[in-house]
Amino acid sequence: MAVRGAEPEVIWARPERAGRGPKPAFTRADIAAVAVRIADAEGLDAVSMRHVAAGVGCGTMSLYNYVPRKEDLYELMVDAVSSEHELWEPTGDWRADMMRVAEQTRELMRRHPWVPRLMSPVYGFSPNALRYLEHCLACLDPLDASYGTKFELIAMLNGVVTTYVRNEIDSAERVRNLPWSQEREQAVRIAYLGGQVASGAYPRMAEAFAEDAGPIDMEAVFRRALERVLDGFAPS
Template sequence: MTAPRDRGADAPGTDPERLWLGPTEPRRGRKPSFSRETITSAAVALADAEGLEAVTMRRVAAAVGAGVMSLYSYAPDKETLLELMVDQVSGELPAEPPTGDWRADLKAVARAQRAHMLRHPWLPAVLFAHRTPGPRTLAFLEHVLTVLRPTGLDGAAKLEVFSQLTAFVASHVGYELTRTAARSPERVAAESRYLAAIAADGRHPELAEALTAPPRPLTPEATFTRFLNRLVDGLDSD
């Protein structure tokens, strides 16, 4: 029998009924010494330490001390494994009781998501692929919908707000991670000299005015907060 191949984000979607509503342990054969959660935890640890490229069925099998073929009863391909990974780490997201101030509560949700994605740097890219929410993800979604109840938005609009917020956080964290990795002191100095030259060339008056405006705090936290405030404070209506 040919073993299933590792598949990436372009693979056909995983059957959500089989994945989330079916049994989590094989029905036949001897009871294995590991579980689906053990396999998923090993995959998450690999992704956290070495990046998503390190997550192969062979590497995960080695981490749990199993043969590769024995993993396919739990996760037949990498796409399914990614679904399990996303849902497992979603269980780390806090769900504090809403205060009734939905804007403040929604901003707290976004800050928790940012911290969560910074702990798992592989997560932003994975979230942009289609994912079917598992039980832990659904619990967090339920929390966010409860936070949004005071807005008076209908259910579809609340789901859109959740998607919009998550996409913003994932995009921002992805930018943060890439920017941090690429910006050496020399690169920062070169960018500053380049922009100063552009501002002085007389051909970009609007940009020159923007560049000479009073500076704002540029720490990752301060920048994220400004962007988040603009997003959430503008959610006044459908």
């Protein structure tokens, strides 16, 4: 019998194919693709071992031959979509390049709304993540700073993008999963909030709500946030 679990490992270091035994019917890439498809279509919570196994067409427990723990499945998924990062030849304008990186990361997360929830420093070293990191560093070649600082920049930019998209996605997904309509929900929340603010306990909040009549341009908010981050790293 094979040794079950109990050994630490990085899934990327584990060979896809062992020497002995019958050849596997699927690849990790197949499994990851199915999981990604399910997550895109039905949300991350629909990604269960049973579901994925049914998707690839095998028994539930057979999956564990390819993926030791569910967490590793998540890691596979993140790496799979990370291949969608476009890696271009740096232009020499690091600000423009990093803005483009951020923009593309955001679009990637919009295509795969479950990515922000899985983002973690722990998943930071999958093959495609390494390629992505190397690309960012290449874009930052013109910036006169230590690698330490460059990593801080990348982390911060990623953090801001992730946070913004996560907020966007969370609200949308929450609405979709609720048993009542978005309008009802929003109306109830606004009514409550209005009541609280009108109570006089939060004068500045009241002022703020009075001031901001128009709808917020989230696109502009996002872009300003990125610019501000980059400003913080531009040599003065």
